[in-house]
Amino acid sequence: MTTLxxxxxxxxxxxxxxxxxxxxxxxxxxxxxxxxxxxxxDLLRPxxxxxxxxxxAPPSLEHPFGTDETGRDVLALxxxxxxxxxxxxxxxxxxxxxxxxxxxxxxxxxxxWVDGLLMRIVDFFGSQNHFLFAxxxxxxxxxxxxxxxxVCLSVGLSHWxxxxxxxxxxxxxxxxxxxxxxxxxxxxxxxxxVVRHFLPHLGPSVAVAMVLLLPHAxxxxxxxxxxxxxxxPHQASxxxxxxxxxxxMLAGAWWxxxxxxLLILAACVAFGTLGEYWRDRHQPRWRGELEL
Amino acid sequence: MNPPAFSVRDLGVTFATRRGPVTxxxxxxxxxxxxxxxxxxxxxxxxxxxxxHALLDLLPRNVTLRGSRHLxxxxxxxxxxxxxxxVRARHLAFIPQSPMSALNPVRRVGPxxxxxxxxxxxxxxxxxxxxxxxxxxxxLDPERIRSSYPHHLSGGMAQRVVTxxxxxxxxxxxxxxxxxxxxxxxxxxxxAGHLANLAxxxxxxxxxxxxxxLAQRLGGTTSVLYASQLLERRHxxxxxxxxxHPYVVALLDARPERGGRPIxxxxxxxxxxxxxxxxxxxxxxxxxxxxxxxxxxxPLDDGGVRCVLHAGVQQGVG
Amino acid sequence: MTATVEHAPATGRxxxxxxxxxxxxxxxxxxxxxxxxxxxxxxxxIAISPYDANSAYTGIxxxxxxxxxxxxxxxxxxxxxxxxxxxxWLGNIAHGDxxxxxxxxxxxxxxxxxxxxxxxxxxxxxxLVLVLVxxxxxxxxxxxxxxxxxDWAVRTFSYYGTAAPSFWVxxxxxxxxxxxxxxxxxxxxxxxxxxxxxxxxxxxxxxxxVTLAITQxxxxxxxxxxxxxxxxxxxxxxxxxxxxxxxVAVLTRHALPNALIPFxxxxxxxxxxxxxxxxxxxxxxxxxxIGRLTVEAALAVDIPxxxxxxxxxxxxxxxxxxxxxxxxxxxxxRIREGAT
Numbered sequence: 001m002t003t004l005x006x007x008x009x010x011x012x013x014x015x016x017x018x019x020x021x022x023x024x025x026x027x028x029x030x031x032x033x034x035x036x037x038x039x040x041x042d043l044l045r046p047x048x049x050x051x052x053x054x055x056x057a058p059p060s061l062e063h064p065f066g067t068d069e070t071g072r073d074v075l076a077l078x079x080x081x082x083x084x085x086x087x088x089x090x091x092x093x094x095x096x097x098x099x100x101x102x103x104x105x106x107x108x109x110x111x112x113w114v115d116g117l118l119m120r121i122v123d124f125f126g127s128q129n130h131f132l133f134a135x136x137x138x139x140x141x142x143x144x145x146x147x148x149x150x151v152c153l154s155v156g157l158s159h160w161x162x163x164x165x166x167x168x169x170x171x172x173x174x175x176x177x178x179x180x181x182x183x184x185x186x187x188x189x190x191x192x193x194v195v196r197h198f199l200p201h202l203g204p205s206v207a208v209a210m211v212l213l214l215p216h217a218x219x220x221x222x223x224x225x226x227x228x229x230x231x232x233p234h235q236a237s238x239x240x241x242x243x244x245x246x247x248x249m250l251a252g253a254w255w256x257x258x259x260x261x262l263l264i265l266a267a268c269v270a271f272g273t274l275g276e277y278w279r280d281r282h283q284p285r286w287r288g289e290l291e292l
Numbered sequence: 293m294n295p296p297a298f299s300v301r302d303l304g305v306t307f308a309t310r311r312g313p314v315t316x317x318x319x320x321x322x323x324x325x326x327x328x329x330x331x332x333x334x335x336x337x338x339x340x341x342x343x344x345h346a347l348l349d350l351l352p353r354n355v356t357l358r359g360s361r362h363l364x365x366x367x368x369x370x371x372x373x374x375x376x377x378x379v380r381a382r383h384l385a386f387i388p389q390s391p392m393s394a395l396n397p398v399r400r401v402g403p404x405x406x407x408x409x410x411x412x413x414x415x416x417x418x419x420x421x422x423x424x425x426x427x428x429x430x431x432l433d434p435e436r437i438r439s440s441y442p443h444h445l446s447g448g449m450a451q452r453v454v455t456x457x458x459x460x461x462x463x464x465x466x467x468x469x470x471x472x473x474x475x476x477x478x479x480x481x482x483x484a485g486h487l488a489n490l491a492x493x494x495x496x497x498x499x500x501x502x503x504x505x506l507a508q509r510l511g512g513t514t515s516v517l518y519a520s521q522l523l524e525r526r527h528x529x530x531x532x533x534x535x536x537h538p539y540v541v542a543l544l545d546a547r548p549e550r551g552g553r554p555i556x557x558x559x560x561x562x563x564x565x566x567x568x569x570x571x572x573x574x575x576x577x578x579x580x581x582x583x584x585x586x587x588x589x590x591p592l593d594d595g596g597v598r599c600v601l602h603a604g605v606q607q608g609v610g
Numbered sequence: 611m612t613a614t615v616e617h618a619p620a621t622g623r624x625x626x627x628x629x630x631x632x633x634x635x636x637x638x639x640x641x642x643x644x645x646x647x648x649x650x651x652x653x654x655x656i657a658i659s660p661y662d663a664n665s666a667y668t669g670i671x672x673x674x675x676x677x678x679x680x681x682x683x684x685x686x687x688x689x690x691x692x693x694x695x696x697x698x699w700l701g702n703i704a705h706g707d708x709x710x711x712x713x714x715x716x717x718x719x720x721x722x723x724x725x726x727x728x729x730x731x732x733x734x735x736x737x738l739v740l741v742l743v744x745x746x747x748x749x750x751x752x753x754x755x756x757x758x759x760x761d762w763a764v765r766t767f768s769y770y771g772t773a774a775p776s777f778w779v780x781x782x783x784x785x786x787x788x789x790x791x792x793x794x795x796x797x798x799x800x801x802x803x804x805x806x807x808x809x810x811x812x813x814x815x816x817x818x819x820v821t822l823a824i825t826q827x828x829x830x831x832x833x834x835x836x837x838x839x840x841x842x843x844x845x846x847x848x849x850x851x852x853x854x855x856x857x858v859a860v861l862t863r864h865a866l867p868n869a870l871i872p873f874x875x876x877x878x879x880x881x882x883x884x885x886x887x888x889x890x891x892x893x894x895x896x897x898x899x900i901g902r903l904t905v906e907a908a909l910a911v912d913i914p915x916x917x918x919x920x921x922x923x924x925x926x927x928x929x930x931x932x933x934x935x936x937x938x939x940x941x942x943x944r945i946r947e948g949a950t
Contacts, residue, residue: 124647127931131886132904132923136652136916139908140659219775226777227893227905242778246894254785261778268773348852373857381854394849398867398942407863411855441943457853 027273041079056253066255069248078260085237089217095156100163108171122161130158138229151230155220166209212275215268238264296323297464297496304358305346314562316342318520324496329512332500338517340500344469349376381411385463389470391450395442402438412461426456430486448479455486466490468499472506484509516540519559519570526595536597539571637932648924652917730899734884740823741830749834754861771828776887780821780894822891837869871941878934882927
């Protein structure tokens, strides 16, 4: 049916959910707070040692997140764990970025059968279950890479697909642009074309993809750690804490599991809100690829 | 003249969009009398489809509506959603623009038509007979249609199916939105016949189209829309023989059989309508006073023309 | 996420008539290809990893007799190149020999998987039903009452639902409903104290299934809502409205059937997400299914078992797509008839 004005844009529904500017501001604030708290964990909350006189104490002013079964302050543990989680997720997302961009560039610039083959592979792996593969990867490579690196690799290898598709898509549309013909006419080699002309254009969409990838990476890493397949206890991430808290939960100490989980939730929602807002404003065509 | 079955006064429709307010209709007056045909002609973007939706109260949510709509004596401004549904079911009928997509693709046409007939108030046992009779009157075989899916039908058949629905339940007002878009010449003629038939049965027929030939064939009264405004309303024959508004003159001259001279320029953006005559920018007879304010609809031959050139002229041609 | 949809969406044009047999045949043909690809990938990964493929597959560590080693060599061909090893491994799989796993000193893998499959199946299917029903109900309601407080509540809950870690949500539910309120059991699939035993106690099923369903349901709800909102703008829905059909009928008889069509495809392809989620849910609640077996296998570095589970997962994905294709065919007559 023809109406004169455009129907409310398809993305309007997403705006309705959480992308009103106030939500974005709140998300930004929350995220900033979390990151700062994680970075400044040592300053904010010096790690205290075991104190058997205040084992499993519920949240209080002195210990906002309570204490664990050895009396350690859960807030201190959480901040450090958050730092670990953020760091690992960022690294994992970077691994995904590296692989994804490479594959995407190859597919987008070489075209032809290379493109077809690569995209077939991408589609195939997209339909498989990432988690099982991630588990397999972690198990196989932990002894040689160490837990942290193995987790990064595992999470990264399960999430590069979206980036590959986006990069390829962007390149395909870039190829049609006049400046490409001009550059080629000027004698630019393919490599030069890629590096000097294409890569800069990829920046914004890749950045959006990364921001939206982080919640997945955080979740994935904490899931692996929760299962005991991720980081070791002395390098505890939020997932480890949640797992450790399960034991204490039976004794009624809910705070050890709940608060780290809340931090994960807050971080994911914050990244998601910011990412989706950014995506809808500037890169709406990737809406289908990038969803929380 | 009988009292109008449906009348509209000073109807204005504005959409709130991200690019700013879009004025789709402004100052539209319309009377639909039983047993007559009223044709609304306009280019795309003139507001004609919005008019259909406004009469049915099927506009999207980001819309501001001004003016009044009356069903007979009832002022529909007081109607709530439930009343509007009743109005649509019992008093109005709609023949949509793309008949193929108006039929639910995953349902067989027969049961769909029966359901729509019952929505019109036809009793359950009488529903299929009524639908079958309506289908026959548009030269379709009811049994064949009954078990078909929409994609089994040709465009012409789908057009006749949705037209036939207007025959069920005897609605007082039938609104047809581009009933002949995409049809071949002979189908246009046949559709025009079916539509005229509706009027003969006593309905007040409103046909919205950009097809000038169809308008001429249907007769009745013709209103011309341009950039959200009603520029001329006359008896169809009179309008085609001696158009009054410069736009209508140019429009008729632009027909292939008259020389095919296109009108230079573009219609104004609906987000930025001038506060004066909307055709001024392209008019060959524009005067200073045209740019002062929106001209009133000056009476002419039982109708009107919104042009300063005809101010004060009661009969005859400007 | 990608949906490997073979046919165009509801308003598109499929290529040729698709009989049920043809659909099944086409999908089943991809199965060996998929399995091969997954097998190749996993084998490749193992080859790169520090684990010796050979000893990994036999699941035997420590000293073994020369005779056993000879038997292994014959079966798995350790002296060949990686490619030859792969070949013989594939051959073994084709015969149903998935290797032995070391958790129980060399028990065949296939048997163990079969035993644990049923609880997982029950769990996943229950969760799937919850997801579908919940997603439909709340999605339709949210679309029908767009921008109402109900809509806002559904959207907010769903949005946070997609962001919350499923295992954490499970723990929360465990704490509230089991430990604090005592309404539901805290783990396992049966009450060990019950005299009559039985295989799976429905009460024990509730929390794990709900946990598994909650994060997936959120996504479905939003998807149903969005699809409904789109369908509500379709011409045929507008026509029904214009013809005076009541709002409820418009929603249920005109909009919903069409909105369900893309929904169906996603059900099939979303199965893989549920598999991942099952691993976590089963761990939280000690559910004796394949998910927990996966974790046990991973912790014990039991590679044959992990590989087998991964392969099984791939099979499920293909089956899920097949079911989606068949359902799609049932739902949309244009697909059935190959309409253009």
